[in-house]
Amino acid sequence: MWDFFQTVHHRHSIRRYQTDMPVEEAKLHAVLETAVAAPSAGDLQSYCIVTVREPLLRQALSKAAYDQEFIADAPVSLVFCAHNERCAEQYGERGRTLYAIQDATIAAAYAQLAVVAAGLGSTWVGFFDEQAVRDTLALEPGSHPVAILCIGYAAELPQETPRKRLDDVVKWR
Ligand SMILES: Cc1cc2nc3c(=O)[nH]c(=O)nc-3n(C[C@H](O)[C@H](O)[C@H](O)COP(=O)(O)O)c2cc1C
Structure with missing residues (x-):
């Protein structure tokens, strides 16, 4: 079991999935529980998460993402949608354009x-x-998809991607 810091550093994008290995319900549930544990403006949680497992919908999502084929291969995709207007009710324009996202x-x-x-x-x-994502998932008005997270068992080794040096991104005052 990795500690938190190892987990962060071992995360790299996976774009090939074991198509015959579904994601267990318990693991999917744990991922979703972790997502909703995140902080949110005013604890409003101005978003929804659409869980997509149905193969035809996965294919349509892949198409909506300009034919990124690994989306259809991944057994699960989570589509995170901002609810801008819900947030705007509490926080006005800043809620609509920033906090909800x-x-x-x-x-x-x-x-x-x-x-x-x-x-x-x-x-x-x-x-x-x-x-296209809105149409595919029949999202209600007011749901704005901001990120799709494709999930599955990896069929490739994660590629280590470089990061900028701390000095290039961190400013001290
Ligand atoms: C906002 C955002 C949008 C991204 N969009 C795509 C995408 O459409 N397709 C894709 O293959 N990867 C996408 N990525 C993944 C990045 O390319 C990847 O995280 C980055 O190159 C660092 O590599 P790593 O995830 O392996 O560490 C996106 C990542 C972020 C944070």
Whole structure:
């Protein structure tokens, strides 16, 4: 079992999945529970998470993401949707344009780390046609998909991707 810091450093995108290995219910549940444990503005949780397992929907999602094929191969995709107007009721324009997106994004980031802790792999997908995703999932008005997290057992070794040096991103005052 990795500790938290190892989990963070072992997370890298997985774009090939074991297509014959479903994600166990208990693991999926643990990932979702971790996502909703994330902080949110005013604890409003101005987002929803659409869990997609049905093969035809996965294929449609893949198409909506400009034919990124691994989305269809991954046994589960979680689609994180911001509820901008719900947040705007409490926080006005800042809630609408910033907090709601942050809420959904933080939840997705928590989920992505839980995926690693559960022995699974994932890729965060942001390159998609929002309207096509909305149509595919029959999202209610007011739900804005901001991230798709494809999840499954890896069929490739994660590639270590480089990061900037701390000095290049951290400013001290
Ligand atoms: C906002 C965002 C959007 C992304 N969109 C895509 C995408 O559409 N397709 C894809 O294959 N990877 C996508 N990624 C994954 C990044 O390419 C990847 O996280 C980055 O290159 C670092 O590699 P690593 O995840 O292996 O550490 C996205 C990541 C983020 C955070």
